Amino acid sequence: MHIESTRFGTIELSDDAVLEFRDGLIGLPGKRWALIAQSDDTPFYWLHSVDDPSLALPVTSPWLFFPDYEARVADDDAAALELDGPEEASIFCVVRAASRLEDFTVNLLAPVVIHAAKRLGRQVINEAGGYSVRAPLFAEVELQQVEPASPGVPVAAWAG
Amino acid sequence: MLVITRKAGERICLGDEITITVMEISGSSVRIGIDAPSDVPIYRHEIWESIKEENRAAAQANVQRLPTPRGRSHDTSST
Numbered sequence: 001m002h003i004e005s006t007r008f009g010t011i012e013l014s015d016d017a018v019l020e021f022r023d024g025l026i027g028l029p030g031k032r033w034a035l036i037a038q039s040d041d042t043p044f045y046w047l048h049s050v051d052d053p054s055l056a057l058p059v060t061s062p063w064l065f066f067p068d069y070e071a072r073v074a075d076d077d078a079a080a081l082e083l084d085g086p087e088e089a090s091i092f093c094v095v096r097a098a099s100r101l102e103d104f105t106v107n108l109l110a111p112v113v114i115h116a117a118k119r120l121g122r123q124v125i126n127e128a129g130g131y132s133v134r135a136p137l138f139a140e141v142e143l144q145q146v147e148p149a150s151p152g153v154p155v156a157a158w159a160g
Numbered sequence: 161m162l163v164i165t166r167k168a169g170e171r172i173c174l175g176d177e178i179t180i181t182v183m184e185i186s187g188s189s190v191r192i193g194i195d196a197p198s199d200v201p202i203y204r205h206e207i208w209e210s211i212k213e214e215n216r217a218a219a220q221a222n223v224q225r226l227p228t229p230r231g232r233s234h235d236t237s238s239t
Binding site for chain 2: 007025026041042043055057058094095098099101105107123125134143144145
């Protein structure tokens with residue numbers, strides 16, 4: 001299958017790259033999303049709607065930027081994701097991009113949790129307290145220090 | 161919308177499984193106790209709204225390409 005992305009053009013997707021978000025993303029329409037990589041050395045992905053070709057959010061692995069980040073998933077969220085243990089969960093945080101690096105922020109309060117084997121995703125509220133929805137992304141590390149993400153989730157390549 | 165008046169110590173039932181108790185009223189603040197099954201998510205409204213706002217703002221970012229650390233790939237961009 002493919003997405004005719006208004007942002008990126010045609011993106012080919014294998015079926016195993018399509019993730020089902022049964023409760024959607026908070027405040028956004030659509031229940032099917034896929035991770036898109038723009039290159040293989042980037043710390044960022046796009047979480048792209050499969051149903052709405054104009055809808056995509058930048059995401060990243062929070063540990064690339066905040067090595068001490070903690071994510072605690074509530075029991076009911078874990079059950080909704082059919083997770084049997086933390087090793088099955090891949091965790092991403094939504095990035096609010098800006099024209100200047102120092103204005104990038106990341107939502108550490110509501111991570112996106114993906115159970116890759118089941119192709120299920122869910123945005124949850126982190127039970128580990130004290131995190132912001134708008135944390136400065138480059139507060140602890142500089143861009144040059146950030147390693148590429150290794151998603152643990154099927155990712156569609158976009159060659160644009 | 162239903163609007164009702166309650167005093168401290170009084171309760172409201174939502175169906176069989178959810179009970180809301182007005183625990184304490186102090187100035188402009190009200191302390192509320194909620195008894196609900198563990199699978200009923202309960203959030204402060206402003207937290208839910210702030211997540212909505214961040215998701216929508218993230219989706220509207222006018223950005224085509226996200227920054228990549230220079231050095232691993234060729235230095236083609238200064239941002």
